Amino acid sequence: MLEVDKMLAKCGDCSRLQLLMLLLFCIINMLSSMHYYSQTIISFVPKYWCADDLTPTPAASSCQPADISWANRTCHNYNYELYMGYKSFTSELNWICDKAWQLTLGQSMFFVGSVLGTLLLGYLADIVGRLPILIVANLIAMLGNLLTIWGTNLTLFCVFRLISGFATDSNFLMMYILVMEYMRPSLRTVGLSICIGIFYCLGSMGAPWIAVLMGNWRGFLLATSLPFACVPLFYFVVPESVQWLISKQKYEQAVLCLKRVAQLNGRQVAESDYEQFIEECKFNQQRTKSAPNLIDLFKTPRLRRHTLILFFKSMVITLCYDAVSRNVQGLGISPFAMFSLSAATILPACLLLIALQDRIGRKAMASMSLLLSGIFISVTGFVLYTTTGANSHTTGLLVTLSVIGRFGVTVAYNSGAQYATELIPTCVRGQGVAAVHVMGYAFTFFSAFILYTRTFFAPMPEIILGLISLLGACLCLLLPETLHRVLPSSLEEGESFGKNENWYTFSFMEKRTQSVTTLASNNMKSLSNSTESSVYF
Structure with missing residues (x-):
């Protein structure tokens, strides 16, 4: 909506509020990257071999006993050569060999959840607004990962990974939309891409070393999930989307958001400018025909x-x-x-x-x-x-x-x-x-x-x-x-x-x-x- 961009230019579209929102967007990038790649990190499969016989450590992973006399028997216990001492979900529950399919199924449920969550949360974002869904999505991400700590059987693991995946995309995208809408158009691509490039990269690179530091998959999920609790505080800083408020004909709330932007940016905007802005929005909405689908x-x-x-x-x-x-x-x-x-x-x-x-x-x-x-x-x-x-x-x-x-x-x-x-x-x-x-x-x-x-x-x-x-x-x-x-x-x-x-x-x-x-x-x-x-x- 071109009217919103014109009004933001008067209220400030490259000032203190935009800088603060970019900083918060950097936090979201780090949190969402660690959430997304938790799938990979909790599922690392170290070298393993059968612990039922007393043969030396093999050169490669093996599901069968190395001792010839055990060759036709099923292995019940395994030894692991852990990477840097990190104990993954896979090695703790022995989801390898004939049980490897369980891990694959559980990981896939994460993406089933992401499809359902993207559709439902996207629909709700058009009803209740971008800011509430930003907070809800990040809390769902935290809840899903924390519940996974107790998901030590196939059914619970699948359900909890589905819940965790439900937040994927929306926990990042809603903040992206809000930051983009409040920034000057000429700075959107560069500003947002730099934030994504640096902080999504840092979050992704740092995630495996958090796992090493914590020593096991439960500690990793706990360390990367608890920071999501800070996202509800965004409500006191980040304004709701003015474009969404206008599309829902919530003109008074849209003006309040713009006034808040002007106040934080130290701008003085005449009351007549806000009134003219609302009139232009109403006029354009009256001319708009029913949209195709x-x-x-x-x-x-x-x-x-x-x-x-x-x-x-x-x-x-x-x-x-x-x-x-x-x-x-x-x-x-x-x-x-x-x-x-x-x-x-x-x-x-x-x-x-x-x-x-x-x-x-x-x-x-x-x-x-x-x-x-x-x-x-x-x-x-x-x-x-x-x-x-x-x-x-x-x-x-x-x-x-x-x-x-x-x-x-x-x-x-x-x-x-x-x-x-x-x-x-x-x-x-x-x-x-x-x-x-x-x-x-x-x-x-x-x-x-x-x-x-x-x-x-x-x-x-x-x-x-x-x-x-x-x-x-x-x-x-x-x-x-x-x-x-x-x-x-x-x-x-x-x-x-x-x-x-x-x-x-x-x-x-x-x-x-x-x-x-x-x-x-x-x-x-x-x-x-x-x-x-x-x-x-």
Whole structure:
């Protein structure tokens, strides 16, 4: 809503309140990263072997007794070579070998919860507001992780991981929306990306070492869950979304929020400005016709094709992002060190996105990053297949390839989110992007099962993820470019958007024949869409 941006410019859109909200957003980034990756850290599988016989420690994990006389007997007890003394959920409950499927099922329930939670909490956010759902989602995250401490059987573990996953996405996204709406449009991408790049990265890199410090999975969950108790205090600092209040015709509350912003930023705004702002909002709402819905995206051929590709692309990117970030075992080094090395790519990925996305275009960024990721992940699988023994050379090569693959998929994940918001017409952008987002989370249900295939064939996860990444890169070529384009507002504009482009059309290859005036006009129209389009970046 352009009226809100104009009013915020008077109340202050780059001052004390915005700085404070960015600091709180940094806290949310650290909390949400540790919450998301708790799935991986509590599930580390150390080297194990049967404890029923007295044979020496084997070179690799084994489910069967090494003693020939025990060869046809089932092993009942196991010994573990713990990583840095850390006792995981897996090693405590012996969910390995013939019980490994239980851990896979429990992990998958986390993503079932994330789909249900994203849908329900997103719906409730449109009814009760962004700020209450921000607080509720983070408290659910804390509750789910704390309950998991007592989830030592399959049923309880699945239920508690579902509750924990219920908060995933909403515990981060609601704060993202609020910070974005109160910031100057020209600073949104840089400001939010820097916060995500630095603090999500720090939270991800620090999570495994918190586990080492605590010594066991229960201590880790306790240490990373209790800080969520500070989020309800955000209620006294963070204002509710003015855009949401206006959409619900709560004009008096919207003015109170704006006055609070002006007060915190030390601005003096005349009462007549607030009255004029409300009148403009009422006038625009009276002119607004009944909005189309998500189903309308599938009624015309080109929009239907673009929407389906966005759905599938989101599935591919989200699945690869989750599986690659959790695929830190079996590469020859400690999973704690591998996890931190892999997470270190988050900041460079965000910086690269800031530097290149507005230069080479969304299409090139998404397809090239997925192509890079697919190649390096596939090569990692090939090296695992051809390597017969661990040594410093193969370990270094595997780690390098895996880190580069994680870097590529992180770039693709971040760029793909913005690409979808710009491509879907404004009139259905909120519903469309939410559906794309949910489809991606739904597909992550399979990430634990893909990683489980390593028990049958060591390089199988890399082969599957590499092929999926390459397929996603190809699909991105079928979408039109959005950089330096007037973004579609109506369904009709969305149907004709990029109609004359080919699969090999890239923004950086085009000649800039537009005049300065034309570009400025296009940018102003794109700016009016930026409020909604940057929400899911």
